[in-house]
Amino acid sequence: QVQLQESGPGLVKPSETLSLTCSVSGASISSGYYYWNWIRQHPEKGLEWIGYMYFSGTTYYNPSLKSRVSMSRDTSKNQFSLKVDSLTAADTAVYFCARSLRTSAHDGFGVWGQGTRVTVAS
Amino acid sequence: QSVLTQPPSVSAAPGQDVTISCSGSSSNIEINYVSWYQQLPGTAPKVLIFDNNERPSGIPDRFSGSKSATSATLGITGLQTGDEADYYCGAWDSSLNAWVFGGGTKLTVL
Numbered sequence: 001q002v003q004l005q006e007s008g009p010g011l012v013k014p015s016e017t018l019s020l021t022c023s024v025s026g027a028s029i030s031s032g033y034y035y036w037n038w039i040r041q042h043p044e045k046g047l048e049w050i051g052y053m054y055f056s057g058t059t060y061y062n063p064s065l066k067s068r069v070s071m072s073r074d075t076s077k078n079q080f081s082l083k084v085d086s087l088t089a090a091d092t093a094v095y096f097c098a099r100s101l102r103t104s105a106h107d108g109f110g111v112w113g114q115g116t117r118v119t120v121a122s
Numbered sequence: 123q124s125v126l127t128q129p130p131s132v133s134a135a136p137g138q139d140v141t142i143s144c145s146g147s148s149s150n151i152e153i154n155y156v157s158w159y160q161q162l163p164g165t166a167p168k169v170l171i172f173d174n175n176e177r178p179s180g181i182p183d184r185f186s187g188s189k190s191a192t193s194a195t196l197g198i199t200g201l202q203t204g205d206e207a208d209y210y211c212g213a214w215d216s217s218l219n220a221w222v223f224g225g226g227t228k229l230t231v232l
Contacts, residue, residue: 045225046124046223046225047159047212047223049220049222049223063218063220101172105214106221107155108172109169114165114166
């Protein structure tokens with residue numbers, strides 16, 4: 001059974017950089033042709049897709065966030081990570097990591113982590 | 123404001139049927155697959171429907187999906203109190219080159 005678990009600081013200051021990690025069990029992030037995604041949910045609002053990392057390590061980001069986000073991975077730990085620069089209050093959200101439903105980036109999201117709440121405040 | 127448009131809320135009594143609409147455009151719903159997600163209070167979203175109308179294993183056939191042109195619909199039959207949740211539609215947008223979602227619909231089972 002594939003499981004994802006997000007971790008990171010619950011509170012970060014404006015203008016700083018947010019770093020989050022998604023730990024994966026039950027599947028390898030470097031095989032299987034899946035896409036490993038980050039999605040966030042602003043308070044009382046809908047979902048916003050941030051970007052994905054393919055099993056090969058190739059990344060693709062939402063153009064609306066591309067200038068401030070980056071993803072990386074540690075295959076030895078089976079983890080992938082998200083960084084968001086130049087934080088503002090608008091980055092306050094619950095951040096989810098999720099695996100693609102199948103081996104396509106456009107099919108949907110089949111497995112989700114429980115989410116980690118991030119508040120940007122001084 | 124979300125790229126896909128959903129009604130903020132719907133309600134119905136237990137045992138009844140309900141539909142939730144999702145309106146998009148020629149760059150998302152019309153040409154790409156739609157998926158639907160259920161988010162129970164305090165939990166992560168869970169996929170209910172993918173490829174417009176397919177159900178993952180374990181999702182009861184009370185849940186169904188359909189698509190026509192630039193709109194999609196989630197149907198739920200025989201409502202149960204446990205169906206109270208927020209429901210989101212999502213699709214890839216080929217103009218924005220990003221996944222887009224609806225703003226969510228809160229289902230209340232009266």
